[in-house]
Amino acid sequence: xxxxTQSPKYLFRKEGQNVTLSCEQNLNHDAMYWYRQDPGQGxxxxxxxxxxxxxxxxxxAEGYSVSREKKESFPLTVTSAQKNPTAFYLCASRSAGxxxxxxxxxxxxxxxxxx
Amino acid sequence: GDSxxxxxxxxxxxxxxFLTINCTYTATGYPSLFWYVQYPGEGLQLxxxxxxxxDKGSNKGFEATYRKETTSFHLEKGSxxxxxxxxxxxxxxxxxxxxKLTFGQGTILTVHP
Numbered sequence: 001x002x003x004x005t006q007s008p009k010y011l012f013r014k015e016g017q018n019v020t021l022s023c024e025q026n027l028n029h030d031a032m033y034w035y036r037q038d039p040g041q042g043x044x045x046x047x048x049x050x051x052x053x054x055x056x057x058x059x060x061a062e063g064y065s066v067s068r069e070k071k072e073s074f075p076l077t078v079t080s081a082q083k084n085p086t087a088f089y090l091c092a093s094r095s096a097g098x099x100x101x102x103x104x105x106x107x108x109x110x111x112x113x114x115x
Numbered sequence: 116g117d118s119x120x121x122x123x124x125x126x127x128x129x130x131x132x133f134l135t136i137n138c139t140y141t142a143t144g145y146p147s148l149f150w151y152v153q154y155p156g157e158g159l160q161l162x163x164x165x166x167x168x169x170d171k172g173s174n175k176g177f178e179a180t181y182r183k184e185t186t187s188f189h190l191e192k193g194s195x196x197x198x199x200x201x202x203x204x205x206x207x208x209x210x211x212x213x214x215k216l217t218f219g220q221g222t223i224l225t226v227h228p
Contacts (some may be wrong), residue, residue: 031214042218092159092216103164
């Protein structure tokens with residue numbers, strides 16, 4: 001079945017540690033996105049990538065980093081510089097090249113808790 | 116910049132009641148509009164979408180009409196079920212190639228038997 005997988009589902013981290021969240025898609029989509037969700041709020045864009053080896057900062061990129069070495073993978077690293085990393089992180093993908101009308105498909109999310 | 120405003124929740128209804136969740140937006144150009152649904156502990160699923168003015172999106176008994184004159188995309192369902200209990204997000208995507216989504220804050224819907 002085609003889809004987006006994120007791992008792990010739950011992640012615990014000590015303060016001062018970097019942690020990497022995995023996102024893999026087999027939909028053959030060009031564009032991939034990372035969002036952060038906090039309780040009672042909508043989703044906010046962290047980073048996005050329209051093509052392999054290229055990515056752009058979103059609205060809240062500080063304290064995060066990404067890479068896009070393969071079309072199907074877009075890992076997100078939450079660094080120790082991120083002041084308030086506890087949140088629900090969602091990865092999405094979309095087939096690019098047709099403007100904003102195409103749908104973004106979301107993974108199941110990773111809940112990160114900093115202890 | 117672009118923004119989406121949803122009616123404040125939470126919304127609590129009895130089974131078979133009529134549902135409306137209001138959504139208004141601010142955007143330049145001609146955005147596409149979406150409703151996503153999120154069940155507890157899960158990611159977002161597309162519920163419906165509309166890509167131009169006067170389009171009606173529909174799915175699973177839910178409907179929303181893209182109203183450019185009132186910059187609105189209200190979600191409606193004639194008869195809700197307990198299984199519709201979830202968080203509903205209105206979102207827009209500008210007419211650009213990178214397709215960034217701007218979300219409303221979400222509306223929690225609880226349906227009682």
